[in-house]
Amino acid sequence: MLNRWVGIISAVLMVSANAALVLHDVVPAWTADEPPSADAALTPGQSRSVQLDIYDAQGRLIGQSWTVARLAVSILTVQNWTLLESITLPNGVRTPPARIDSELAYNDSRVVDRLSMRIIGLGLPAGLTGEFIPPDTFPCVWQMGELRGRFLLPAAATRALGDVIRPFDRLPGLYVGRSWRVKLVNPLAQIVPGMGSAAIGVDSMLVTVVGRDSIEHNGVTVNCYRVETRRATAWVAADGRVLKQTVELPLLGTLTLLDRPFDEDARQRALIRFRGG
Numbered sequence: 488m489l490n491r492w493v494g495i496i497s498a499v500l501m502v503s504a505n506a507a508l509v510l511h512d513v514v515p516a517w518t519a520d521e522p523p524s525a526d527a528a529l530t531p532g533q534s535r536s537v538q539l540d541i542y543d544a545q546g547r548l549i550g551q552s553w554t555v556a557r558l559a560v561s562i563l564t565v566q567n568w569t570l571l572e573s574i575t576l577p578n579g580v581r582t583p584p585a586r587i588d589s590e591l592a593y594n595d596s597r598v599v600d601r602l603s604m605r606i607i608g609l610g611l612p613a614g615l616t617g618e619f620i621p622p623d624t625f626p627c628v629w630q631m632g633e634l635r636g637r638f639l640l641p642a643a644a645t646r647a648l649g650d651v652i653r654p655f656d657r658l659p660g661l662y663v664g665r666s667w668r669v670k671l672v673n674p675l676a677q678i679v680p681g682m683g684s685a686a687i688g689v690d691s692m693l694v695t696v697v698g699r700d701s702i703e704h705n706g707v708t709v710n711c712y713r714v715e716t717r718r719a720t721a722w723v724a725a726d727g728r729v730l731k732q733t734v735e736l737p738l739l740g741t742l743t744l745l746d747r748p749f750d751e752d753a754r755q756r757a758l759i760r761f762r763g764g
Contacts, residue, residue: 619645
């Protein structure tokens with residue numbers, strides 16, 4: 488069953504990667520500004536915690552994501568744990584429940600020094616690691632079972648690095664018309680056999696603040712910035728909190744992520760559920 492799912496995802500990801508390359512070529516790099524500095528307001532010893540609930544197109548809760556950012560002296564560490572329940576694909580195949588853990592350590596220039604990502608619950612080792620090599624190289628290695636591959640990123644590109652399941656974290660300092668580029672890692676791609684192309688593992692997207700919208704959040708109307716990429720839209724409060732985001736994923740359809748109060752007990756349950764995976 489897992490092999491059937493991997494084959495389906497592989498084919499769709501290859502098409503998506505080709506589209507990403509076209510976009511990268513036709514949109515000039517000079518249209519993008521520097522990305523927002525998500526944790527510029529943190530002082531040494533401070534931390535912030537974020538929780539997102541993930542819903543499918545039918546409004547069913549299918550996962551949760553927790554992010555904890557900590558600043559120690561000049562090193563910023565951002566940890567994320569994303570739990571996805573089993574999902575039924577259009578052809579009736581069900582994906583296995585999985586947890587995706589990631590950790591990014593940023594230096595004082597807010598370039599990623601090291602990256603690690605691990606996918607737990609597939610019954611085989613799967614993940615991604617990367618490390619900064621001066622002056623501007625960030626080599627990455629992915630693994631799926633016994634298979635491994637490599638790709639390179641410009642180190643400067645890691646200032647805006649996310650994943651396709653939850654493209655946006657925190658976006659302070661927005662204004663209508665602001666744009667920047669973001670690199671989105673696809674955790675699902677790490678379980679696809681034979682993947683050796685960086686274009687499949689990492690997608691480059693142009694992000695633009697297109698206007699202002701009012702949305703309901705926890706029973707309150709909030710005026711937000713509307714932020715768009717090719718396959719995702721986010722609604723961001725004035726303080727940079729991403730209150731809502733939607734993302735289009737191959738086969739999975741439209742996922743909606745909503746900001747919720749941080750629930751440490753729920754995070755611990757997710758850790759225990761996949762312990763040793």
